[in-house]
Amino acid sequence: xxxxxxxxxxxxxxxxxxxxxxxxxxxxxxxxxxxxxxxxxxxxxxxxxxxxxxxxxxxxxxxxxxxxxxxxxxxxxxxxxxxxxxxxxxxxxxxxxxxxxxxxxxxxxxxxxxxxxxxxxxxxxxxxxxxxxxxxxxxxxxxxxxxxxxxxxxxxxxxxxxxxxxxxxxxxxxxxxxxxxxxxxxxxxxxxxxxxxxxxxxxxxxxxxxxxxxxxxxxxxxxxxxxxxxxxxxxxxxxxxxxxxxxxxxxxxxxxxxxxxxxxxxxxxxxxxxxxxxxx
Amino acid sequence: xxxxxxxxxxxxxxxxxxxxxxxxxxxxxxxxxxxxxxxxxxxxxxxxxxxxxxxxxxxxxxxxxxxxxxxxxxxxxxxxxxxxxxxxxxxxxxxxxxxxxxxxxxxxxxxxxxxxxxxxxxxxxxxxxxxxxxxxxxxxxxxxxxxxxxxxxxxxxxxxxxxxxxxxxxxxxxxxxxxxxxxxxxxxxxxxxxxxxxxxxxxxxxxxxxxxxxxxxxxxxxxxxxxxxxxxxxxxxxxxxxxxxxxxxxxxxxxxxxxxxxxxxxxxxxxxxxxxxxxxxxxxxxxxxxxxxxxxxxxxxxxxxxxxxxxxxxxxxxxxxxxxxxxxxx
Numbered sequence: 001x002x003x004x005x006x007x008x009x010x011x012x013x014x015x016x017x018x019x020x021x022x023x024x025x026x027x028x029x030x031x032x033x034x035x036x037x038x039x040x041x042x043x044x045x046x047x048x049x050x051x052x053x054x055x056x057x058x059x060x061x062x063x064x065x066x067x068x069x070x071x072x073x074x075x076x077x078x079x080x081x082x083x084x085x086x087x088x089x090x091x092x093x094x095x096x097x098x099x100x101x102x103x104x105x106x107x108x109x110x111x112x113x114x115x116x117x118x119x120x121x122x123x124x125x126x127x128x129x130x131x132x133x134x135x136x137x138x139x140x141x142x143x144x145x146x147x148x149x150x151x152x153x154x155x156x157x158x159x160x161x162x163x164x165x166x167x168x169x170x171x172x173x174x175x176x177x178x179x180x181x182x183x184x185x186x187x188x189x190x191x192x193x194x195x196x197x198x199x200x201x202x203x204x205x206x207x208x209x210x211x212x213x214x215x216x217x218x219x220x221x222x223x224x225x226x227x228x229x230x231x232x233x234x235x236x237x238x239x240x241x242x243x244x245x246x247x248x249x250x251x252x253x254x255x256x257x258x259x260x261x262x263x264x265x266x267x268x269x270x271x272x273x274x275x276x277x278x279x280x
Numbered sequence: 281x282x283x284x285x286x287x288x289x290x291x292x293x294x295x296x297x298x299x300x301x302x303x304x305x306x307x308x309x310x311x312x313x314x315x316x317x318x319x320x321x322x323x324x325x326x327x328x329x330x331x332x333x334x335x336x337x338x339x340x341x342x343x344x345x346x347x348x349x350x351x352x353x354x355x356x357x358x359x360x361x362x363x364x365x366x367x368x369x370x371x372x373x374x375x376x377x378x379x380x381x382x383x384x385x386x387x388x389x390x391x392x393x394x395x396x397x398x399x400x401x402x403x404x405x406x407x408x409x410x411x412x413x414x415x416x417x418x419x420x421x422x423x424x425x426x427x428x429x430x431x432x433x434x435x436x437x438x439x440x441x442x443x444x445x446x447x448x449x450x451x452x453x454x455x456x457x458x459x460x461x462x463x464x465x466x467x468x469x470x471x472x473x474x475x476x477x478x479x480x481x482x483x484x485x486x487x488x489x490x491x492x493x494x495x496x497x498x499x500x501x502x503x504x505x506x507x508x509x510x511x512x513x514x515x516x517x518x519x520x521x522x523x524x525x526x527x528x529x530x531x532x533x534x535x536x537x538x539x540x541x542x543x544x545x546x547x548x549x550x551x552x553x554x555x556x557x558x559x560x561x562x563x564x565x566x567x568x569x570x571x572x573x574x575x576x577x578x579x580x581x582x583x584x585x586x587x588x589x590x591x592x593x594x595x596x597x598x599x600x601x602x603x604x605x606x607x608x609x610x
Contacts, residue, residue: 029484061583090326096320118334118591125581132354147372217572229434232551255431270426
């Protein structure tokens with residue numbers, strides 16, 4: 001064998017090792033959570049690298065708790081409502097920002113971007129007061145209201161980016177036809193924006209589903225909580241007696257739908273992330 | 281039917297050639313005015329919502345920071361001036377700015393931000409360069425890298441908390457099997473290790489974001505300069521540093537700034553992995569502890585306001601630098 005082919009083979013092997021390392025790095029913790037969720041009792045305390053048993057006891061225990069099932073419902077409700085609100089306000093705003101040239105446009109874009117950078121804790125006490133005043137404390141509705149602070153800015157931002165990319169001719173035809181801006185938006189743009197809207201909606205959904213700080217602060221009782229808070233507050237007798245099996249089963253339950261969504265829509269998500277450079 | 285509307289202007293224009301453009305122009309400016317009005321009608325609801333969920337609460341937080349409001353009874357408070365920030369009383373300094381725990385939190389946050397964003401950028405770049413190559417199953421690997429990104433931060437903190445468990449954790453087991461450590465380490469409770477544990481979880485969770493943004497930038501690069509470099513027989517490493525890196529730097533900077541602003545407000549991962557331990561406490565964790573656990577809305581709001589000012593400063597710098605890019609073509 002010549003040194004050239006040797007070098008080529010070595011390169012290929014190196015590349016394969018690199019790929020394996022990346023795959024291990026990204027997938028292993030999730031795999032290990034699944035592995036743990038199938039173990040029960042004393043099995044938990046022996047480290048294993050392969051799935052050896054399929055014991056659904058942890059899943060049964062978690063789903064048997066009414067409050068955990070309720071928190072899944074709360075999360076679903078809050079996430080869907082948040083997405084709908086962000087879409088409703090975001091779509092019209094994105095049309096104005098993406099298609100109309102007017103004074104103050106970049107100022108509005110700055111405000112939108114600025115709000116998306118807000119540290120959540122900076123509005124915590126102010127929001128708490130507003131929520132108290134609206135009598136929404138310990139109510140998932142308070143979360144729908146407060147999540148708008150992060151879903152709306154990036155919805156506007158990404159939809160504006162997509163809206164800008166559509167050709168001018170489309171709109172010119174509608175204007176020549178005398179269509180009103182609202183008709184133009186819903187008849188011309190919305191049908192073309194479906195992919196972008198799906199992307200944005202999915203990102204907003206994931207952001208709302210994963211939110212923790214507001215959910216932790218604005219809810220108090222088990223049956224009003226969302227899933228992340230429910231999981232964070234699963235406790236045993238002490239720090240050393242955390243029911244790890246149950247915890248991992250709960251984690252898998254709330255993560256699997258997201259992972260499936262992400263795998264199906266991966267192309268869309270990538271285009272959305274790069275269009276808006278949103279936070280994860 | 282809609283076609284008929286602009287027709288009169290057209291026929292007029294054909295008829296009277298010299299003055300033809302006047303009605304047409306009037307028509308055009310009418311359309312433009314209508315569009316302008318519509319633009320604001322479309323924007324105002326969105327701006328009102330932002331004012332209600334962001335503007336007003338922020339104003340109230342800053343307001344509270346000058347009062348002694350408490351969490352249990354937020355409507356009764358009195359004005360205390362700058363006492364929550366800094367006050368000299370009886371030979372001692374008090375307030376957020378005089379609290380060593382706050383400065384510890386500031387230091388922790390900065391350390392966390394620099395180390396984790398740095399590591400994410402380098403790892404993200406490596407993954408992006410790997411995925412930029414042509415090979416079978418690339419789509420699958422790219423999908424796999426999205427998994428950590430999709431997992432809720434809380435869940436990833438718990439998953440890692442289990443993997444890093446001092447007695448039954450797989451990481452200690454692995455390191456001991458490999459002979460790297462002799463005794464199991466208490467990752468999340470040991471003062472020297474807990475920040476590294478937090479950084480590890482954050483790097484795992486957000487590297488995919490960096491990798492995907494970097495990959496997108498890589499895929500937009502023109503291929504001709506690479507062909508030229510190949511013909512000239514320039515070493516790939518040299519090509520990377522002389523061609524690739526300068527070309528993707530703008531995109532990389534955007535991603536880094538987003539991550540920095542995000543890391544400065546970190547809360548979830550630290551709160552879940554190490555709870556209120558002072559060794560890892562970030563500015564957000566500190567502010568929330570004052571607000572909720574100690575029920576001191578005034579003091580907690582002062583801390584939140586300082587955090588807001590730090591992030592605002594960073595954001596304004598970024599907006600100022602990126603202004604041209606954002607305000608660009610419509």
